[in-house]
Amino acid sequence: MLTTILAAGGAAAGENPYGLQAALREGGLIAQGTFAILVLMSVVSFYILFSKLFEQQKIINQGKRLRQTFWQSSNLREGAAKLDKNSAWRQIVDDGLQAQDQHTKLTDPVEAHDWLHGSLARSEASINSKLNNGLAFLATVGATAPFIGLFGTVVGIYRALVKIGASGQASIDAVAGPVGEALIMTALGLVVAVPAVLAYNWLQRRNKAISEDLSAFSNDVLGFLASNGAVKPTPATAAAGAAKAAGTAPRTTGTTTAGQTGGVQTRA
Numbered sequence: 001m002l003t004t005i006l007a008a009g010g011a012a013a014g015e016n017p018y019g020l021q022a023a024l025r026e027g028g029l030i031a032q033g034t035f036a037i038l039v040l041m042s043v044v045s046f047y048i049l050f051s052k053l054f055e056q057q058k059i060i061n062q063g064k065r066l067r068q069t070f071w072q073s074s075n076l077r078e079g080a081a082k083l084d085k086n087s088a089w090r091q092i093v094d095d096g097l098q099a100q101d102q103h104t105k106l107t108d109p110v111e112a113h114d115w116l117h118g119s120l121a122r123s124e125a126s127i128n129s130k131l132n133n134g135l136a137f138l139a140t141v142g143a144t145a146p147f148i149g150l151f152g153t154v155v156g157i158y159r160a161l162v163k164i165g166a167s168g169q170a171s172i173d174a175v176a177g178p179v180g181e182a183l184i185m186t187a188l189g190l191v192v193a194v195p196a197v198l199a200y201n202w203l204q205r206r207n208k209a210i211s212e213d214l215s216a217f218s219n220d221v222l223g224f225l226a227s228n229g230a231v232k233p234t235p236a237t238a239a240a241g242a243a244k245a246a247g248t249a250p251r252t253t254g255t256t257t258a259g260q261t262g263g264v265q266t267r268a
Contacts, residue, residue, distance in 0.1 A: 049199040
């Protein structure tokens with residue numbers, strides 16, 4: 001959007017003496033610096049938007065494949081081998097298995113459930129923290145870009161009034177041009193801020209949905225570990241989770257006893 005406006009301003013500069021290029025030329029270093037800051041904010045905001053969308057979609061797609069194959073495995077190590085390396089889902093499983101191995105080495109007795117729950121919670125928090133990286137910048141751009149543009153407008157109007165006072169002309173022709181040029185900065189500030197706010201809200205909503213799925217999966221892993229493989233999600237639960245990820249049905253929760261023993265192996 002900002003690029004389109006800049007191109008339109010540049011195209012009209014040859015015909016309109018009050019276009020964007022004229023405003024930057026007449027505004028001096030302050031106008032040019034304000035414009036550069038707004039352009040930088042816009043570029044970084046769109047970079048964060050597309051990079052986070054790619055990251056989120058990757059986790060969502062991995063979650064769909066996980067529901068189809070993971071819980072069909074006889075144990076977590078076999079299931080983990082089916083997951084993508086360095087994926088968020090693989091991290092939760094690996095951290096759960098590592099916590100189970102570490103619990104046997106503790107000298108101070110701690111309930112296995114509490115130890116596993118704490119380890120999985122830390123793993124979830126780490127993943128959610130990575131998902132939220134960059135969103136603070138979008139919020140900052142949305143909150144500050146209009147005021148940065150307004151700063152350029154105030155300085156531009158001040159310079160225009162000084163110029164008008166020095167020339168001694170206060171007609172509409174003399175006032176409208178310089179003031180209109182100054183107001184361009186306010187418009188640019190809004191053009192930068194609005195997409196940043198929309199992107200922030202959209203990414204936050206997607207992160208919340210991913211966080212809920214990760215929490216449900218973490219709880220299933222905890223139940224599997226705490227029951228030595230006897231408790232796992234039912235096929236209906238896994239199918240409902242896949243339908244929710246595809247946006248076709250709400251996800252239900254539930255576990256069942258699989259009647260397995262010795263389902264979890266320990267590392268040597």
